[in-house]
Amino acid sequence: MPVITADGLYKVFGRRPERGVEALRQGRSRADLREDGLTAAVIDASFEVEPGEIFVVMGLSGSGKSTLIRMVNGLLPATAGELRIADRALTSMKPAEVREVRRKRISMVFQHFALLPHRTVGENAAYGLEIAGVNRAEREKRANEALAMVDLEGWGSYPPSALSGGMQQRVGLARALAAGTDVMLMDEAFSALDPLIRRDMQDQLVELQQRLEKTILFITHDLNEAMRIGDRIAMMRDGRIVQVGTSEEILNEPANDYVSRFIQDVDRSRVLTASGVMEQPPAVLGAGQGPRAAHKLLRETQNPWLVVLRRDRTPAGVLWEEDVARAVREQTEDLPWSAEHEMPVVRHDAPIADLFAASARHLSPLVVVDDEGRFAGVIPRVTLLTAAGALGGEQDAVTTITGGTPVLDTTGGETR
Amino acid sequence: MNGTDEFFLRIPLGDWVDQGLDWLKANVEWLFDAFSWIILLLVDNLTDALLFLPPLAMIAIFAAIGWLVRSWPFAIGSALLFFLALTFDVWEPMMQTMAQVLIAAAIAVLIAVPLGILAAMNSTVSALIRPVLDFMQTMPAFVYLIPTVVLFGIGLVPGMVSTVIFSMPPGVRMTELGIRQVDSETVEAGESFGATPGQILRGIQLPLAVPTIMAGINQVIMLALSMAVVGGIAGAPGLGQEVVQAITSLNVPMGVEAGVGVVLLAVYLDRLTAALGDKHARNTSLLTLLTKARAQRATAFA
Numbered sequence A: 001m002p003v004i005t006a007d008g009l010y011k012v013f014g015r016r017p018e019r020g021v022e023a024l025r026q027g028r029s030r031a032d033l034r035e036d037g038l039t040a041a042v043i044d045a046s047f048e049v050e051p052g053e054i055f056v057v058m059g060l061s062g063s064g065k066s067t068l069i070r071m072v073n074g075l076l077p078a079t080a081g082e083l084r085i086a087d088r089a090l091t092s093m094k095p096a097e098v099r100e101v102r103r104k105r106i107s108m109v110f111q112h113f114a115l116l117p118h119r120t121v122g123e124n125a126a127y128g129l130e131i132a133g134v135n136r137a138e139r140e141k142r143a144n145e146a147l148a149m150v151d152l153e154g155w156g157s158y159p160p161s162a163l164s165g166g167m168q169q170r171v172g173l174a175r176a177l178a179a180g181t182d183v184m185l186m187d188e189a190f191s192a193l194d195p196l197i198r199r200d201m202q203d204q205l206v207e208l209q210q211r212l213e214k215t216i217l218f219i220t221h222d223l224n225e226a227m228r229i230g231d232r233i234a235m236m237r238d239g240r241i242v243q244v245g246t247s248e249e250i251l252n253e254p255a256n257d258y259v260s261r262f263i264q265d266v267d268r269s270r271v272l273t274a275s276g277v278m279e280q281p282p283a284v285l286g287a288g289q290g291p292r293a294a295h296k297l298l299r300e301t302q303n304p305w306l307v308v309l310r311r312d313r314t315p316a317g318v319l320w321e322e323d324v325a326r327a328v329r330e331q332t333e334d335l336p337w338s339a340e341h342e343m344p345v346v347r348h349d350a351p352i353a354d355l356f357a358a359s360a361r362h363l364s365p366l367v368v369v370d371d372e373g374r375f376a377g378v379i380p381r382v383t384l385l386t387a388a389g390a391l392g393g394e395q396d397a398v399t400t401i402t403g404g405t406p407v408l409d410t411t412g413g414e415t416r
Numbered sequence B: 001m002n003g004t005d006e007f008f009l010r011i012p013l014g015d016w017v018d019q020g021l022d023w024l025k026a027n028v029e030w031l032f033d034a035f036s037w038i039i040l041l042l043v044d045n046l047t048d049a050l051l052f053l054p055p056l057a058m059i060a061i062f063a064a065i066g067w068l069v070r071s072w073p074f075a076i077g078s079a080l081l082f083f084l085a086l087t088f089d090v091w092e093p094m095m096q097t098m099a100q101v102l103i104a105a106a107i108a109v110l111i112a113v114p115l116g117i118l119a120a121m122n123s124t125v126s127a128l129i130r131p132v133l134d135f136m137q138t139m140p141a142f143v144y145l146i147p148t149v150v151l152f153g154i155g156l157v158p159g160m161v162s163t164v165i166f167s168m169p170p171g172v173r174m175t176e177l178g179i180r181q182v183d184s185e186t187v188e189a190g191e192s193f194g195a196t197p198g199q200i201l202r203g204i205q206l207p208l209a210v211p212t213i214m215a216g217i218n219q220v221i222m223l224a225l226s227m228a229v230v231g232g233i234a235g236a237p238g239l240g241q242e243v244v245q246a247i248t249s250l251n252v253p254m255g256v257e258a259g260v261g262v263v264l265l266a267v268y269l270d271r272l273t274a275a276l277g278d279k280h281a282r283n284t285s286l287l288t289l290l291t292k293a294r295a296q297r298a299t300a301f302a
Helices: A018-025 A030-035 A065-072 A095-104 A121-125 A127-131 A136-149 A165-178 A195-212 A223-229 A247-252 A257-265 A291-301 A321-330 A356-361 A381-392 B013-027 B029-052 B055-069 B072-087 B091-121 B123-138 B141-152 B156-180 B184-192 B197-226 B228-233 B239-248 B252-277 B286-301
Strands: A004-013 A039-049 A054-058 A080-085 A106-109 A183-187 A215-220 A232-237 A240-245 A284-286 A305-309 A315-320 A345-347 A366-369 A375-379
Touching: A004 A018, A004 A065, A018 A030, A018 A039, A030 A039, A039 A065, A039 A080, A039 A240, A054 A065, A054 A195, A054 A223, A065 A183, A065 A215, A095 A106, A106 A165, A106 B184, A121 A127, A121 A136, A121 A165, A127 A136, A127 A165, A127 B184, A136 A165, A165 A195, A195 A223, A215 A223, A223 A247, A223 A257, A232 A247, A232 A257, A240 A247, A240 A257, A247 A257, A284 A291, A291 A305, A291 A321, A305 A375, A315 A321, A315 A366, A356 A381, A375 A381, B013 B029, B013 B141, B029 B091, B029 B141, B029 B156, B055 B072, B055 B252, B055 B286, B072 B091, B072 B252, B091 B123, B091 B156, B091 B197, B091 B228, B091 B239, B091 B252, B123 B156, B141 B156, B141 B228, B156 B197, B156 B228, B184 B197, B197 B228, B197 B252, B228 B239, B239 B252
Parallel strands: A054 A215, A054 A232, A106 A183, A183 A215, A284 A305, A345 A366
Antiparallel strands: A004 A039, A004 A080, A232 A240, A305 A315, A366 A375
């Protein structure tokens, strides 16, 4: 069952916001509402977040993402629609029940850290537990554990102002972790940090999430960040969710022009993984077969190489046409492995940016394996280059000559 | 139209207030008597306490308090200030005025801070209170003396009541401002961890508003002091009475000495209360040093 379910959520600000919801349902636009003095922040948002998932809501400022995340823990009540935490509808709870849900199930990390400046780092980390009525000894213990998780052991007695921005946000993270909730909301949590620290924090978050199996709803305006950490991404624009999908789905099948314009700037070679570009070879050979069988397959498939798999489907190596032909001529029984035709093996989740070097060093295609080391597919060099070419859209830089005079595209620079 | 001609419409606001006062006097006089009794009790006791020790001992105590909350240079300065007042021979009226100012300011703060909190929590309350505060602050302070003398009689109390009314507004305003300017994300942080409005007020908003509230309290005390002379007109003993006497008898030396006494008292109370709200001003105070030493001992053991 999903941990967070949003079902047709609306948030309209202004006097008598219900009329705004009614107008939106009848197809009137956000601009129409503004003339009536209403601001539609979130319009008909529906999504589900599964347990243990990092779900990223991505959008520019004013797209309603911050409003949306505040509806998930009830900081902002929904104007219409339903929000459920597990099977309980937050939208129809009494204030005391909502507070109970916040104490037990949902914690939050803020863009500008929102630490309490008059309390020490340790007291900040223990804040959620203090509110939940946990006794002092227990909450100090758990706060220290949480601080250790974010590499801040020994900082407990300092005031937050003595810490750098990155460290302060780790206190914010520790405060959310110490609360022991299974859901964490992160509102542009890393946006105020400088790029290097942001990357470290992203890695640390993914690592913590894998270890603790928290469900994380993450808000960001940075698509690269969304693609780096998100299992699934919801793209928001003008209050509406325009697409929900994995980063590859969004890159490969953008739902509309807005999304496709957005993903133009993404470094796709960091997002697309080996499994996204790999292909299935026309045939594979069992490791128990001999050179003749290999020769037959090569001839049938018109392919210069052949992947050999062991009985457990782990790759044993790649055979090349000329080696196989020689082995058949010399009537040897063993498969003809050769040192210069060694086989590069990559994991299915390796970003393709990391594949180019290996592909350049080896003649043979890259062999992709899954988590258990079993064969998943191959990436011949041409496939990799084609995929890389489709990513960048750099046609303007190249003039294709079909014979005769080259036609130089002089406007190319300006039109982009 | 001639200015002395009567306009066709005359709203007898003054008469209404007068009738209202008569009604109050006739029906709830016991309330004013009780109020009077409490104020007199507080002020008389505090005055007696301030005059109990010989002036030099009191000067030492004032200097010690100055060191405790601000710094040792301030302690020396305040000792000099009070010594100066002693040489002017205005010690007794000065202590009387100090007692009145402190009690009036305390009452004003006790009313102002809760009102300020209420105004910060509720915009309707805030909108209702604001014009009332403007009225209280801009009405010439002497005007308060008339109804208060009617209700409480000549003496200390009407001056005290006028002082409370006149000095309260900045306390309310600064409390409201202090709470409202607490970073909204920090308040959200409290909410997002399931804190109740009361927990947020006590644990986040009030502690973070303390500097602003203290600045408000400082203003309350200063305004209360500025009312000392007004209290003197209604018959309250103290520096105000000295000033009033000096005016009626055109006694320049008496007037100057009493006036400077008010200034000296103002300087001391202002610097003292300002230090309570400003961390940097009390960097070298005895209190800060003691807290630091204790914190160091605690971390040394940990």
